[in-house]
Amino acid sequence: MDDDPDVAAAYEIWLRESAEVRTVHGGEAALDTLDETVDIVLLDRHMPGRSGDAVAADIRDRHPACMIAAVSAAAPSIDATEPPFDMYLRKPVSRADLVTAVETLQERASYGRTLRTLCALAEKRVALQETKTKAQLRESPAFDQLATEIELSWAELDTERFESAELRRLIA
Secondary structure (H helix, E strand, O other): OOHHHHHHHHHHHOOOOOOOOOOOOOOHHHHHHHOOOOOOEEEEOOOOOOOOHHHHHHHHHHHOOOOEEEEEEOOOOOOOOOOOOOOOEOOOOOOOHHHHHHHHHHHHOOOOOOHHHHHHHHHHHHHHHHHHOOOHHHHOOOHHHHHHHHHHHHHHHHHHHOOOOOHHHHHO
16 A cells, blocks of 8 residues: 555556555555455555554554555654554665565465564564664664564574574574
8 A cells, every 4th residue: 555656556566476466545445455365465654644554553453464564765663652564665665675575474474473573573673773873772762672572572482493594684
């Protein structure tokens, strides 16, 4: 979902070879279209009317198994109360990056709850590290809490079973 029809159309063209794609241009339309057959939602955070953050929170309430990728020009918030995104992509997004992100989310959809949570937390940490200064991160209790949540989620896993390069990249 993107408020710019040209951007949404480009994403649809890029993804239609590998996925069934539905395109909508507003938060209410996204929620009206959402059903149990939707596995992944690409969601712009800043939309007119209902924000992408509010839509993400509603999607989580209605369909917790649905994977949500924020696709936004805005940097992620360091605030711990930010809606739970499974992935955060900064605009502009290339075709290759978008296709790879959807493939990654398709794979992660098969993960158990703890591993999905760990990946989402680690993705948020990476996005924050790419967009915030070291001083901002050092001074943030929310970033410290994020690190603690990552450690706790990692401790819950059978780590020998999850030695993938992706997880190592995210967790490191």
